Amino acid sequence: MTHGPLDEPHRPLDEPHRPLDEPHPPQDAPHRPPREPLRPVRPHPGDGPWNAAPATRPADVDPAVLGALLRRHGWQRRGGAAGRYGRWTPPGPGGAGTSLLVPVSRAFPDSDDLLGEALDALTRSGAPSAREVLVALAVPSDEIHWQRDVPSGPAGAAPWTAEEGLRAAARQMLLAAALATRARAGYHGARHRRAAAAALEHVLVGSASGGARLTALAPVAPARPLAVRLHQALFAVREAVDYRRATGSLDAFDGAVQAGASRELTEALVALVRGAEGARIAVDWAPAAGVPAHCAAGAVEFSPGDLPVLREAGARYLRAEPSVPVRITGTVVRLRRAQPDGEGTARLRVISGAEVPYVRVALAEEDYRTAGHAHLVGLPVRVLGRLESRGGFRRLTGACELAPVPVDDEERFRLMKALQEAPADDADDTADDVEDVVDPDALPEADRPGGPAGADRD
Numbered sequence: 001m002t003h004g005p006l007d008e009p010h011r012p013l014d015e016p017h018r019p020l021d022e023p024h025p026p027q028d029a030p031h032r033p034p035r036e037p038l039r040p041v042r043p044h045p046g047d048g049p050w051n052a053a054p055a056t057r058p059a060d061v062d063p064a065v066l067g068a069l070l071r072r073h074g075w076q077r078r079g080g081a082a083g084r085y086g087r088w089t090p091p092g093p094g095g096a097g098t099s100l101l102v103p104v105s106r107a108f109p110d111s112d113d114l115l116g117e118a119l120d121a122l123t124r125s126g127a128p129s130a131r132e133v134l135v136a137l138a139v140p141s142d143e144i145h146w147q148r149d150v151p152s153g154p155a156g157a158a159p160w161t162a163e164e165g166l167r168a169a170a171r172q173m174l175l176a177a178a179l180a181t182r183a184r185a186g187y188h189g190a191r192h193r194r195a196a197a198a199a200l201e202h203v204l205v206g207s208a209s210g211g212a213r214l215t216a217l218a219p220v221a222p223a224r225p226l227a228v229r230l231h232q233a234l235f236a237v238r239e240a241v242d243y244r245r246a247t248g249s250l251d252a253f254d255g256a257v258q259a260g261a262s263r264e265l266t267e268a269l270v271a272l273v274r275g276a277e278g279a280r281i282a283v284d285w286a287p288a289a290g291v292p293a294h295c296a297a298g299a300v301e302f303s304p305g306d307l308p309v310l311r312e313a314g315a316r317y318l319r320a321e322p323s324v325p326v327r328i329t330g331t332v333v334r335l336r337r338a339q340p341d342g343e344g345t346a347r348l349r350v351i352s353g354a355e356v357p358y359v360r361v362a363l364a365e366e367d368y369r370t371a372g373h374a375h376l377v378g379l380p381v382r383v384l385g386r387l388e389s390r391g392g393f394r395r396l397t398g399a400c401e402l403a404p405v406p407v408d409d410e411e412r413f414r415l416m417k418a419l420q421e422a423p424a425d426d427a428d429d430t431a432d433d434v435e436d437v438v439d440p441d442a443l444p445e446a447d448r449p450g451g452p453a454g455a456d457r458d
Contacts (some may be wrong), residue, residue, distance in 0.1 A: 056119060056137045056138050058115035058119060061119070061137060062288065063102055063103045063105055063111065063115065064287070065137070065287045065288050066115070066118070066133075067086065067102055069136050069287060070100070070133060072143075072284060073132050074091030074092075075089065075090055075091060076088065076089055076091070078099070084103065084104060084108060085102060085103045085104060085114060086101075090127040098121065098125055098127070100118040100121055100122070101114050101118065102114065102115070102118055103115065119134075119137075132206060132215075135204070135217065136286070139217065139219050140220045140286045140288040140289055141204065141220060141223075141286055142218045142227040142283055142285050143206060143215055143217055143283070143284040143286075144170075144216045144227060144281070144283050145213070145214070145215050145280075145281065145283075145284065146166060146170050146213065146214045146281055147213050147279065147280040147282075148162070148166055148211070148213075148272065148273075148278075148279050148280075149212070149276050149277040149278045149279070150212055150276045162211030162212070163208075163211040165271065165275065166208075166212075166214050166272070167208075167214065169268055169269075169271040170214055170216065171200070172264065172267065172271060173265065173268040173272070174226065175200065175264065175268075176230075176233075176264035176268050177227075177229045177230035177233060177260060177265070178195075178196035178197075178226050179193075179262065180233060180261075180265075181226055181260075182195055182355075184257055184260070185257070185262060186254075186257050186261075186263060186316075186317035186318075187262060187264075187321035188263075189321075189389060189391075189392030189394070190356045190357070190358075190393050190394050191354070191355045191356055192355045195355075199222075199223070202218070202222045203216050203217065203219075203223055203226075204217040204219070205217075220286050220288070220289045228292050230260070230283070231295050232259045233259050233261050234265075234281055235300060236255075236256035236261050237253075237261050237269065238300050238302070239252060239256070240252035240253045240255075240256045240261070241306050244309045244313075245309065250313060253313045253317070254320075257317075261313075262317060263313075263314045263317035263318050266310045266311070266314040266317070267314055269302055269306075269310050270310050270314070273302050273303065273306065273310075277303075278301060278303045278304070279302050280300070280301045281299060281300050281301075283295075318389075322389065323386045323387060323397075324386065324389075324393070325384075325385075325386050325387075326384075326385065326396070327353050327382065327383070327384045328353035328354050328383055328385070328396065329350075329352045329353050329381070330349050330351050330353075330380060330381065331348065331349050331375075331381075331415055332346055332347070332371045332372070332374055332380075332381060333348065333358075333375075335347075335371060335375065341365060343362065343364050344363060344368045345361065345362050346361055346363055346371045347360050347361075348360075348361065348396075351380060359394060360394060360396070361383060361385065361395070361396040361397075361399045362397070367399065367402040370402055370403070370404065371402065373404075374404040377412075378412045378413070378415060378416040379406070379407065380404070380405045381402055381405060382402070382403055382404075382405050383396065383401065384399070384400050385397055385398045385399040385400065
């Protein structure tokens with residue numbers, strides 16, 4: 001029996017066999033149709049953006065801004081023609097062989113040439129500060145710096161846990177500031193979490209140093225309100241801690257809420273300071289945008305001695321936050337009750353009425369049946385109650401006036417499809433979700449499988 005070439009593609013099952021006298025196709029014949037265009041070739045990794053020309057054009061660079069950024073990142077001015085240009089060298093002992101000529105202003109005809117040469121030299125430089133200057137020029141950003149005084153490991157290496165702890169605390173702090181830009185509250189809980197997390201997508205990662213230092217870049221255009229709120233909230237918390245130590249009163253923390261302080265921020269500060277000899281947070285404002293109003297210069301420092309006050313303030317914020325009356329519209333995603341009849345609990349995915357993704361609500365028997373029927377036919381429900389601060393604003397108490405919300409077929413199909421595609425659990429859910437099911441007992445007797453006889457179970 002004669003076989004074809006090993007690299008010949010398999011024929012479909014419905015394709016007729018080739019006649020015995022038909023010659024085999026040449027082995028170098030292409031497998032694609034002759035008129036099909038070639039697929040694009042993946043670029044070589046060396047041709048990526050790291051080796052590309054600088055994205056910032058000389059015409060877009062303000063010499064004063066470039067000089068301010070060089071000074072901020074440790075570059076030193078060493079001479080130059082007075083009133084025309086300055087010569088800058090990078091920080092560290094290895095910077096003697098590299099220098100930049102930066103014009104003082106654009107008043108001279110060779111300013112663009114000097115700026116172009118400076119940008120090229122920064123691109124070729126291996127100094128970490130050169131990359132930071134280029135990023136700040138390409139994306140004008142406020143720089144947020146965290147510094148922890150932590151003992152180093154062997155040969156100056158930082159423990160893995162120190163690096164993880166610094167990044168986790170920094171993210172908590174940025175999230176607390178983003179929450180404060182949405183609403184002023186001593187305790188946010190699950191409210192506004194999605195919008196705050198989305199705001200962090202604009203923040204860029206800057207330099208990091210062995211679990212002791214970390215920098216984040218908040219672009220001015222979308223993220224300056226976040227940097228301003230963090231700066232003001234940190235100073236307000238620092239003043240409140242000092243007031244508590246001096247007078248024994250926590251009243252200053254109540255006023256700090258208007259500046260952006262919250263339980264989330266105090267918890268972030270506790271995570272930052274815990275295990276360290278001290279911590280320091282500073283914001284350097286983008287030179288291209290200037291310093292915002294009411295933002296004093298300087299850094300804020302916290303020490304292990306501040307931890308008891310910060311924990312006490314966080315507990316005060318948690319106790320003092322009141323429940324919120326709401327009228328929520330949402331889709332029923334889970335139902336649960338211990339017996340075939342009686343009251344039960346429902347979990348709603350919130351559509352409107354509250355800034356939380358899900359709520360859990362205790363329902364009387366009739367409301368429970370109404371919620372189950374609405375779930376099975378794909379209708380949202382509307383319910384009135386109070387969103388409790390205890391548990392993070394995830395529970396609705398005093399539920400009443402529950403009723404299905406009529407929607408057209410297209411909207412009902414969209415809601416049912418969204419329910420099928422949504423994740424089964426959400427990160428803020430609690431552990432008592434087990435055994436949640438939609439059971440036939442939620443329906444009126446006439447709609448149950450098997451008719452009214454379904455109610456005669458033991």
